[in-house]
Amino acid sequence: MEETSKTDEFKRLDSIPRDEMESLMKKASEDPWRQNYHIQPVTGHLGAPAAFVRDRGVYHLFYEWAPFDGHGGIRYWYHVTGENLAAFKNRGVKLRPDTIYDSHGALAGSAFAVDDTVNIAYTGAHMTEAGRVIPNQLQVSLNEHFRVRKEPVPIVKGPPEGFTDNFRHPKIWEEDGVFYMLAGAQTHSDYGRAVVYSTGDSGSFKYSGELRTDLDQFGFMWEHPDFFTIDGRDVFAFSPHGLDKYRYSYWNACQSGYVTGRLYRGTLVMEHGEFHEFDHGFDFYAPKTATGEKGERILIASMGIEETDYPTEDHGWSGCMTIPRVLTLARGRIRQNPVPALETLRYDGISAEGYFNHFPRKMKDFYGDCYELIIDINENNASEIYINLRMSRREETLLIYNTESRLFTLDVEFSGKLPGNVDGTKRSVELEEDLRQLRIYMDKSSIEIFINEGEAVMSSRIFPGKRAQGVEMSTEIGDCYVSMTQYKLKSLEN
16 A cells, blocks of 8 residues: 655645546546445545535535545545435535645535525645644635635634644534634643634624533544534534543544533533444544434534545545434434435335344345345344344454343454454444344445444444355344345445
8 A cells, every 4th residue: 555655745636637637536436345325536535524514405515635545635625416415416626725824735614504605614724834734714605606715814813822733623603693613622731622713793703712511631632523403402523532442432543422411602611411422333533414404413424534544545545425314312312314315225125024043044135235224123032143244255244232231243354355553343332222123224345334223323444355245144042033124225426
């Protein structure tokens, strides 16, 4: 795998000829691990979702894009749109690092619609001659023809006093005529924080202070903050760096989670419960949310970790998005379920039901590498359940459920070619309820598992061989009675 040189880090799109870019795109398109129905880059590295918003019946998703393979490359914003969250169209590069304030990269932020105009806030990186990278919070607008107009000066220059230059990812929203901006930050004592700005009579953003939570020593940096309300409860979501592993939590290099409660706007104090991770798989980071057509809250995230080395990098590309999910709240916890629009991708559905036990049962009709699989647990008399997916003679992606402990495990040890710089090959989650349903979205190089109607979710990239398409079920002791439905899913051009 090639390393990114310093020259590649600041290599720009306008510095290479068209035929070279087409060659890179062709190389990526020929990779057998290209996804069928997930958003992915035409070449290069797809980073964090940069902004997500719905305006005049169209969803706009922007993501950080480093065109020349490598995690450290200079960042652009790439734009995709969709009307129903099942099919997105590439619209090309939307933000370029081409001003004094963003000369070394356009980093993630947020988008909001006002008077039929999409407004974008983002972090621009500017490197001084001394090598210091100064973060500026910038704003642009997008007209009905998707053309960008940049504001000439930053809405916020540099970090507030008491914070380092790790200051980025502005989230802007409006309440009662006041615009608030939340940004990820780091104190000089190396603690992660979120800071708040708001607009006054002048309409410009003024520093209001630090968001006050009970998470005083919770990682050394907070990134990608988001803030929204579900069923009257405020949700503060963010991605902390530097959390220590604890049992089955915080095993990845980067985490993303949330707290729910109430934010007092006047004092910036948030009363909240405990921090919960959004996802318990290997590959989930930097979620962004938007308001859907019916007022529902929709989430999408990067199915990738920046520190991880993925096998697709040998073909000059890496990264993809999760499928979009609808968020609901139950007993103070967020539940995630696939957006209903994804059902339009289904075709050739098949169903079956019956018992399986400790003798492995091959589900000969339920094979493939691109499908939705729904498994309802009708009776469970087994000590442990084993579900083998993407099976071949040498490969399998293994799901394990221990009935007594309610521990659900994803084991990718034999899933194919393994990514580099990953801690272990298993991820687990303790369920609050007995396992009753799995809804699994399989694509060429990913798996997303929705457990008990979104009580828990596990998202991971996997890289099996072409023949790894089988499904098998068994138990340790006892038997299990299930109903199964599988749909093949359409392949989309993106």
